[in-house]
Amino acid sequence: MQPSSNDALLRVNGLSKRFEGLLAVDNLDFEVRPGEIFGMIGPNGAGKSTTFNLISGFIPWTTGKVQICGKTMRRGKPLVASDAGLVRTFQHGSFVGGISVRDNLRLGTIVRKKTAERDAAVVEVARRLGLSEHLDETTSNLPHGLQRRVSMAIAIAAQPRLLCLDEPLTGLNDTEVATVLTVLDDYRKTQGRAILLVEHNMKAVMRICDRIPVLHHGAHLATGSPEDIRGNKAVIEAYLGESHAA
Amino acid sequence: MLKPSSSTISWVVFAGAALLLSLLLQDLYLRSVLNLIAISALLAVSLRFVMLMGELNFAIAAFVGIGAYTAGYLSTAMDIPFWVAIPIAGIVTGIVSAAFGAVTLRAKGPYFLLIGFAFTEAIRVTYSKVPALGGTSGMVGIFPPLVMDPWMPFLVMATVVVLLVVFFIMERSDFGRVLFAIREKEEVARSVGINTFVYKIVTIAFASFAAGIAGGLHAFVNNVISPGDFSYLMAAFALAYVKVGGEDHFAGPILGAIFLVSLSAYALGFGGDEHFIYGGAIVLVVLLMPKGAVGAVARMRLRKTDVKGGANAALEQ
Ligand SMILES: Nc1ncnc2c1ncn2[C@@H]1O[C@H](COP(=O)(O)OP(=O)(O)O)[C@@H](O)[C@H]1O
Ligand SMILES: [Mg+2]
Numbered sequence: 001m002q003p004s005s006n007d008a009l010l011r012v013n014g015l016s017k018r019f020e021g022l023l024a025v026d027n028l029d030f031e032v033r034p035g036e037i038f039g040m041i042g043p044n045g046a047g048k049s050t051t052f053n054l055i056s057g058f059i060p061w062t063t064g065k066v067q068i069c070g071k072t073m074r075r076g077k078p079l080v081a082s083d084a085g086l087v088r089t090f091q092h093g094s095f096v097g098g099i100s101v102r103d104n105l106r107l108g109t110i111v112r113k114k115t116a117e118r119d120a121a122v123v124e125v126a127r128r129l130g131l132s133e134h135l136d137e138t139t140s141n142l143p144h145g146l147q148r149r150v151s152m153a154i155a156i157a158a159q160p161r162l163l164c165l166d167e168p169l170t171g172l173n174d175t176e177v178a179t180v181l182t183v184l185d186d187y188r189k190t191q192g193r194a195i196l197l198v199e200h201n202m203k204a205v206m207r208i209c210d211r212i213p214v215l216h217h218g219a220h221l222a223t224g225s226p227e228d229i230r231g232n233k234a235v236i237e238a239y240l241g242e243s244h245a246a
Numbered sequence: 247m248l249k250p251s252s253s254t255i256s257w258v259v260f261a262g263a264a265l266l267l268s269l270l271l272q273d274l275y276l277r278s279v280l281n282l283i284a285i286s287a288l289l290a291v292s293l294r295f296v297m298l299m300g301e302l303n304f305a306i307a308a309f310v311g312i313g314a315y316t317a318g319y320l321s322t323a324m325d326i327p328f329w330v331a332i333p334i335a336g337i338v339t340g341i342v343s344a345a346f347g348a349v350t351l352r353a354k355g356p357y358f359l360l361i362g363f364a365f366t367e368a369i370r371v372t373y374s375k376v377p378a379l380g381g382t383s384g385m386v387g388i389f390p391p392l393v394m395d396p397w398m399p400f401l402v403m404a405t406v407v408v409l410l411v412v413f414f415i416m417e418r419s420d421f422g423r424v425l426f427a428i429r430e431k432e433e434v435a436r437s438v439g440i441n442t443f444v445y446k447i448v449t450i451a452f453a454s455f456a457a458g459i460a461g462g463l464h465a466f467v468n469n470v471i472s473p474g475d476f477s478y479l480m481a482a483f484a485l486a487y488v489k490v491g492g493e494d495h496f497a498g499p500i501l502g503a504i505f506l507v508s509l510s511a512y513a514l515g516f517g518g519d520e521h522f523i524y525g526g527a528i529v530l531v532v533l534l535m536p537k538g539a540v541g542a543v544a545r546m547r548l549r550k551t552d553v554k555g556g557a558n559a560a561l562e563q
Binding site for chain 2: 056058078079082083087090093097103106112115154155157
């Protein structure tokens, strides 16, 4: 358990999700504070994406309590979560393939920006994520790495206080990873924002995250700084393996 | 994409020609064919508009009927003039469809399509059971004021043109982008806070407003309506216009309606059967031009153009 603070962007208490016989998320407690990148890790099937689905309202939890920017969420209500300031991406592609990159980014601006401001917002997000030359291409024709960035750009265009990214670096090359990490670092430095990240790229996670919670079989295994996690016996056994311990 | 200016110019020329034709045509039969083309094009565009969000609106026939009966009842039973009855027909239809959508669009899946089908037939049976609506024989004597009579083709065409422009603007705006997102990946739209349910209701309500207007116009140009006019076959015909013209482009359903209505009007002169023509046209198009006429033209342009040149541009349009 972490010490509690009143200005947490996300506070989760006793969160559980049961699918038939499987306890996919098991009694989680955590909070995400302004300015931090909170990097959730754990083996495949640990319950990371399910946790995203629960806090963003896309599926109803079995038990628990979720607060976003002080507002108590209702189970299975994505609009309540997004209104409160949480926007999430989906692990397996968070974009509309049949339309242009520009139109995809535009989707992110619709709720919070006036019509006249949307063009400029799209151009700005595209510039930051290195998508400027691809704005008029059909998204399904782009290589995987670009599609990942489009997914992220849609969420960033919505300017949420809590940006939740589910494996945004999968399939990106080193240059692309560096671009994205710079964008994420800038994003969290903006007043009152934070990022909740799920990612398997350990080098990136260790470099950019402030606190790292580790999930295993749906349950919380440990939370700590990158150094703490790297040296944690239980984490090494469950997830990192010996190669990462050095 | 074509440059907006050149495509806008062709649209304006096209609409102008249609309006001019509606003023110049004197032959009564040709005038009725032109009215039918205009009304059919409006239905086809309305059907396609709902298809943008991935739903097939088979209730469209019921909505045309509700518009026609509303306009007919207002005109014959309450003496409400044509220019008031038509907009009321559209509004009533839009409200009914919003309620219909609120019930059927909550869940994902084929409910909207299936219930739409059943709804069309249920509404049709209702007309035939209600004496105030003329029962099985329908309503007669739905006339515009006498002075308006010569202007009817123009009024029909002008109304259709205005509604088509609104459909076009909605499709090309952020509203249309959200509809594409709903069709392909609704959760992306929802994740950034877009209330997709509201978009769906507005879409069905506006599409049905137009269908109701089409029904009202149909009532006033035919002067007679009966329950059989509004069976599910009307939805099937509208789908034929969309498929034959091509559903990927706004012009598709309009061209499909022009082609199929003209063809069946021509064939009727030789004792042809319109069901047969429509059925045959759909089979041929699905086999020969799976993307409809507009898609086939785009592909032909693609073959002609240098691959380096505007090849994709032609398809993307
Ligand atoms: N909708 C679902 N129905 C049944 N089981 C599910 C569902 N979604 C996830 N699971 C199961 O829950 C567990 C956690 O999955 P997930 O949250 O996707 O893990 P992670 O993202 O950490 O890899 C897995 O065993 C997965 O099979
Ligand atoms: Mg996952």
